[in-house]
Amino acid sequence: MNNSYRPTRRTFIRQAACAALGTSGLLSTIWDLRKLSAATAVGDYKALVCLFLYGGNDANNVLIPNDTSFYNTYASARGSLAIARNSLRPLSILQGDGRNYGFHPDLTSLANLFNQGKLTMVANVGTLVAPTTRNDYINGTAAVPINLFSHEDQSVQWMTSVPDRGDIRTGWGGRAADLVASLNSNSRVSLALSIAGTNTFEVGNTVVPYLISPDGSLGLHGLGESTNDQIRIDGFKRLLALPHNNLFEQVYSDTMSRSIAENEVLSNALAGVSVNTQFPDTDLGKQLAMVSKLIAARTNLGMQRQIFFVAVGGYDTHGDQLAAQSGLLQELSGGMNAFYNATVELGVEQSVTTFTASDFGRTLPTNGGGSDHGWGSHQFVMGGSVIGNRLYGSFPTLAVNGPDDTEDGRWIPTTSVDEFSATLARWFGVAASDMATVFPNIGRFANPNLGFLR
Amino acid sequence: MLLCPTVKRGQFQRIVIIAILLGTALSASAKKKPKPKTKLNAQFVSQSVPTTMVTGQNYSVSVTMFNSGTKAWSPTTVALSSQNPAGNSTWGLTSSGLLNSVASGVTQTFNFTVNAPSTPGTYNFQWRLTNASTPFGQLTQNVPIAVATPTPSPSPSPSPSATPSPTPGGNAPTVFIAHLRAQSDGSTGVGTAVLKLAADELSATVAFNFSNLSTPVTAKHVHGPADAGQSAGILFDLDTTPVRPDGTYLWVFAPVGTNSVADIVAAIKSGRTYFNIHTTNNPKGEILGFLNLAGGNESVPVPTPPPPLPNGTPTAQDAARFLNQCTCGATESTVQHVQQVGFSNFLDEQFAIPASSNLQWVDSHSSDPGWSDTMQGWWTLAISAPDQVRQRVAFALSEILVTSFNDGDLSDNGVAMSAYIDILSNGAFGNYRQLLQNVTLSPTMGVYLDMLGNDKADPDSGSHPNENYARELMQLFSIGLFQLNIDGSLALDGNALPIPTYDQSAVEGLAAVTTGWTFAGQSDFWNWNPNYRQQMQAFPEHHEPGTKQILNGVVIPANQGPSQDLNLALNTIFNHPNVGRFVGRQLIQRMVTSNPSPGYLYRVAGAFDNNGQGVRGDMKAVIKAILLDYDARGPGKTGQGAGKLREPVLRLTHLYRALHGQPSDGIFSFWIPDEFGEQPLNSPTVFNFFTPDYVAPGAIALAGLFSPELKITTETTVVAQANQVYEALFWEDIPLDLSTEETLSNDAAALVDLLNVKLMNGAMSSAMRQTLIDTINQMPVDDDWERARAAVWLVLNSPEYVVEK
Known part of the structure; x- marks a missing residue:
């Protein structure tokens, strides 16, 4: 009865809803005035992998205090959501805030990677218009991101890194890609590849992301088969090439034509590579397995820079959180661990950096069975270039109405998405002089480089 | 404990610096690289400075620069120095220094006070970093600042009630807004222009947006002085003015033709200027609107009615176009039928056909319906059921009032999803108020968005009511995030900003309203025997008893009980003026076009607000308004943005x-x-x-x-x-x-x-x-x-x- 059903991954990602004022965008305007100036050496290779956890991951239960009194504070505040202390996966932290922490018990592999210095966390990161204190927030004197606590807006703002504008259509990954695209001069395929459908993160002013399924790129049925099939497909190409006054027709035609051409390039490139690392048979495992193949095919594809987007949904744990998050974190830990191993197999572990992002964190108190939409949250960074065995950012005071709280156990971020992302972008090769192009608000924040990458 | 983020970042910075030092030390010893030569460089980030000043006055300004070089800026030699021309003392100082060293990769904001020149005129404000007087790095963006003598009399205002709320210090600009609408036949364009008149009335800032134009934009201007319905020459040509990084245009007033600066200011203040946008196909202008003082509640123009539609028998092409908009696909026989009875009668016939039930279908095909049963039922009914318009509208509603198999608890629950789609098909021709209630009390929705089992707050555990359904009920199912005008365009406040429809406190209030519901037929709130075939039932002892403040400041009295609370809350939401505009637009998008014209939205929202007999929310009236409108039945659209995929x-x-x-x-x-x-x-x-x-x-x-x-x-x-x-x-x-x-x-x-x-x-x-x-x-x-x-x-x-x- 149910053999044909499998849970759909969240392929279709929402984008900025508020098309308010200002069609002439800030970033496109700046763009016209600038020259490319990516600071990179020819011959190197770097890839950024954005792993988006749709729904708002409850990181309060990912990075958990592991000192008696701080753990007790955590456990009493979380109530029925608290994770047992003896089940935590201890973390070996050489430098941090002087306290001990553990990972959620389903993050065994990621705890191992942490202890090997290949993975770290940045605490309490979130969308910020400018540095914001609790007093600013409570008194309403601080500008806050548009539509805080709304999935649609916050997930897109994580991708744009411009939370005070609703009309930004490009993501910071795409804007960084614009700057480095010239390094891939031989490539006929976009350097921004998504295994998880459309997303704002990879949309640049000039770079258009190319979407691939976990099974590879998709070709038209009948391609390379009978003469009649060839006649049909050739006729189709001519149909697509006709001029279209209607812009929807034009975009559909362009998308189909691009797909037909890129499928040819990718099929040829992927045919020549193999990755032996075993990936878990999960949605995320399949996506990351395809990313590893695309990295293995980098030379065939003519790529010196690549940006990947993968995503998992289901993190909106308003109810039945303990069970739901357990399954999600197992998938996350297994998939990320296999992916790290694959980069070691390919000899590119220092050239590939994977980071997580999510709509927002969640409330510290429970609503009974789960938690509600929050704000600041902790994020993973993984790869051979991570400066490991330490925690970054500032872990929040776990108290409702405490210094980091809005009012209901939703943390006011102490590190901005801009700072977190600019650190990644700098490693990727965006020059300091280009930072303000990619992150127009970066000048408002203290740390354009948080230092978690070599 | 840490007291403020600044302190935290300081601590954090030290950690980072240690990390960098360790990393550098390790790599340096390993590779024995020669130390690279350091270099000074700087990047302009942003600045804050008034674009108009009064002679002799002091103003606080700030300039932010980024250390993009490899060498720190020393406080003893590096300073921000005046430029254009270099070393000028126009602003009362030639440079602003540093208190501390600024490391490479760090942003520094220079805050200082300038003194405006005593002679009126336009002066350059531009800066650059210097090291021992030698300039390096980027120049700041030049700002021409208009300096004028103080205005002797208080600035008059056309209507005291509409005066924008001044900020302390009286430096607030006066905001004027134009709702841009079609000035040529056939355009479905819409837009907004905003003019902010500086307090000193020497300059203005202009911004605009648009959507749904026929062809690319060729020109945009401010015209005047003119009365409504009249035209006048160009006062400000945006095409010859550089756009600023924030997308706005600075208009420093200067005489134009016979109009003095005073004439221009008078025209702006009396609403006698207009903004228009020209396009390739409309060289005389496609959309236009007069700039009127923004009060936050000014109304947009009432759209003009469309031309009449021809009577008589529809052509086969017209009938097919209609059927592809309102059914799951035109066929030869339905085309012939529509030609026989006409569009309106066809809809009346369809309204009268009883709903085909997906739940009945799956029950008759499976004893334990799962995902594939519901899907088979859906496709079978959509393709072959006689109630075609109902099936199509229910599909459209399923994309607005969303529940999904893509959810842990519903993933293979055929009964839950079949029962839910039946609520939509049964409600497709009813009243939207009833539909909202049926959706709210659906156990499928209850599970999907967590209203089912939503308990009142528990002070002991610190738990609070679940906000998920409350938020989406307003954001997605009824009113949306921002207030809308009668034609569906975004309403703007006195500062030209969108006006939120609700705030977090209304979400929390509505979350409390939605407590106390679970599956029907339970003896205990927590003892779940899933029953997806009946509406949820209330357990009053699990319902939040206190008063709840919801949308528009409405306060629900204490101790009313779950059903009465919900009734009052749904009435409040349903009667919000946004509902017809917000839901009507999406129904048009699902059936006819992605970009409905303001007039089309106005007519459809009007049918939602009143079906002609004083009834609000009548879906039959809304569906007829959508499908029988000129924009759906008139000549096929040939514009660049016509139709939908x-x-x-x-x-x-x-x-x-x-x-x-x-x-x-x-x-x-x-x-x-x-x-x-x-x-x-x-x-x-x-x-x-x-x-x-x-x-x-x-x-x-x-x-x-x-x-x-x-x-x-x-x-x-x-x-x-x-x-x-x-x-x-x-x-x-x-x-x-x-x-x-x-x-x-x-x-x-x-x-x-x-x-x-x-x-x-x-x-x-x-x-x-x-x-x-x-x-x-x-x-x-x-x-x-x-x-x-x-x-x-x-x-x-x-x-x-x-x-x-």
Whole structure:
């Protein structure tokens, strides 16, 4: 009865809803005035992998205090959501805030990677218009991101890194890609590849992301088969090439034509590579397995820079959180661990950096069975270039109405998405002089480089 | 404990610096690289400075620079120095110094006070870093500042009640807003222009947006002085003024022709200037609006009525276009029927047909219905049920009032999703207020958005009511995030900003309202025996007892009980003026066009507000307003943004309806891969497969168009869709009737002409027709099977078919 059903991954990602004022965008305007100036050496290779956890991951239960009194504070505040202390996966932290922490018990592999210095966390990161204190927030004197606590807006703002504008259509990954695209001069395929459908993160002013399924790129049925099939497909190409006054027709035609051409390039490139690392048979495992193949095919594809987007949904744990998050974190830990191993197999572990992002964190108190939409949250960074065995950012005071709280156990971020992302972008090769192009608000924040990458 | 983020970042910075030092030390010792020579450099980040000043006054300004070099800026030698010309003392100082060293990669803001010159005029404000007086790095962006003598009298205001709230210090600009609407026939353009008149009345800042224009923008101006309905010359030409980084234009007033600066200011303040945008097809202007003082509640112009539609028998093309908008696909027999009875009577007939029940269908096909049963029932009813308009409207509603199999608890729950789609099909022709209530009390929605089992706050555990349903009920199902004007455009406040419809406290209040509900037939609130066939029941002892403040400041009294609280809350939401505008727009998008004109939205929202007999929320009136409107029934649209993409699901239903799919057991069952992009009742999130406001980057964004379905139009989905059509035609697991196509196939032109009528409402271009004929003619003339299928495949994947106009 149910053999044909499998849970759909969240392929279709929402984008900025508020098309308010200002069609002439800030970033496109700046763009016209600038020259490319990516600071990179020819011959190197770097890839950024954005792993988006749709729904708002409850990181309060990912990075958990592991000192008696701080753990007790955590456990009493979380109530029925608290994770047992003896089940935590201890973390070996050489430098941090002087306290001990553990990972959620389903993050065994990621705890191992942490202890090997290949993975770290940045605490309490979130969308910020400018540095914001609790007093600013409570008194309403601080500008806050548009539509805080709304999935649609916050997930897109994580991708744009411009939370005070609703009309930004490009993501910071795409804007960084614009700057480095010239390094891939031989490539006929976009350097921004998504295994998880459309997303704002990879949309640049000039770079258009190319979407691939976990099974590879998709070709038209009948391609390379009978003469009649060839006649049909050739006729189709001519149909697509006709001029279209209607812009929807034009975009559909362009998308189909691009797909037909890129499928040819990718099929040829992927045919020549193999990755032996075993990936878990999960949605995320399949996506990351395809990313590893695309990295293995980098030379065939003519790529010196690549940006990947993968995503998992289901993190909106308003109810039945303990069970739901357990399954999600197992998938996350297994998939990320296999992916790290694959980069070691390919000899590119220092050239590939994977980071997580999510709509927002969640409330510290429970609503009974789960938690509600929050704000600041902790994020993973993984790869051979991570400066490991330490925690970054500032872990929040776990108290409702405490210094980091809005009012209901939703943390006011102490590190901005801009700072977190600019650190990644700098490693990727965006020059300091280009930072303000990619992150127009970066000048408002203290740390354009948080230092978690070599 | 740490007290403020600044302190935390300081601590954090030390950690980072240690980390960097360690890393550098390690790599340096390992590689023995020579130390690179350090270099000074600087990047301009931003600045804050008034663009107008009063002679002799002091102003606080700030300039932010980024250390993009490899060397720290020393406080003893590095300073921000005046430029243009270098070293000038126009502003009372020549440089602003540093208190501390600024490391490489760090941003520094220089805050200082300037003193405006004593002589009126326009002066440059520009700076650059210097090291021992030698300039380095980027210049700041030059700002021409208009300096004027103080205005002796207080600034007059046309209407005291509409005075914008001044900020302390009286430096607030006065804001004027123009609602840009079509000035030429046939345009569906809409836009907003904002003019902020500086307090000193020496300059203004102008910004604008637009959407839905016919063709690319060629020019934009401010004109005046003129009264409404009159025209006048250009006062400010935006095309010759550089756009500033924030997308605005600075207008430093200067006499224009016979108009002095005082005349210009007087014209602005009396609402006698207008903004217009010209486009390729409308060189005399496409959209226009007078700039009126913003009060926060000013009304947009009432759209002019459209031309009358012709009476008489619809043509076959018109009938097919109508049926593709309001059913799951036109067929030869329904086209003939609509031609016989007319559009309105056809809708009345459809309104009278009882709903086909998906739950009944799955119950009669399975003792334990799961995902595949509900899906088979959905496709079978959509393709073959007689209540076609109801099925189509219910599908549209399922994309607004979203629940989905894509949820842990609902993933294989056929009863839950079949019962839910029945709520939508039963409510498709009822009242939206009742539909909102039925959706709210649906256990399927209760599970999907967590209202089911939502308990009152527990002070001991610190738990609070779940906000999920409360938020989405307002954001997605009824009123949206921002207040809308009568024509669906965004309402703006006195500062030209959108006005939120609710705040977090209203979400929390509504969350409290939605407590105390669980499955029907339970003896205990926590003892769940899932029952998806009946509405949820209330447990008053689990309902938040106190007062609750919801939308618009409405306070729900304490101790009313769950049903009464919900009733009051739903009435409050339903009566918000946004509902018809917000929901009406999405129904138009699902059926007719992605970019409804302001007039179309106004007429449809008006039908929602009042069906003609004083009833609000009558869905029959809304559906008739959408489908019988000039914008749906008038001449086919040829503009660059006309129509919408057919949803992938509806391309399949149309295929099987038009080509008479006949499964041997009467059940439409097929496997749709994820890559197809859309599958009914399987939205990835509560935000549907796409949002109504999605704007594809590139040409669509530049033309100011919304393009919801382009969200699922990707390199992957377009090919998967083409392959799904291929499998339907060439694998034919469900038999089709292609006998007429095969009979005609030795005459390529006749075959293509048949398909034009049958599948494309007769709207195929001659270029497409010729391409198809040439292609079919390359195939063997006696291969009727292949010729017929290739021709149908090409039509069903052609850009002209995929975009329904």
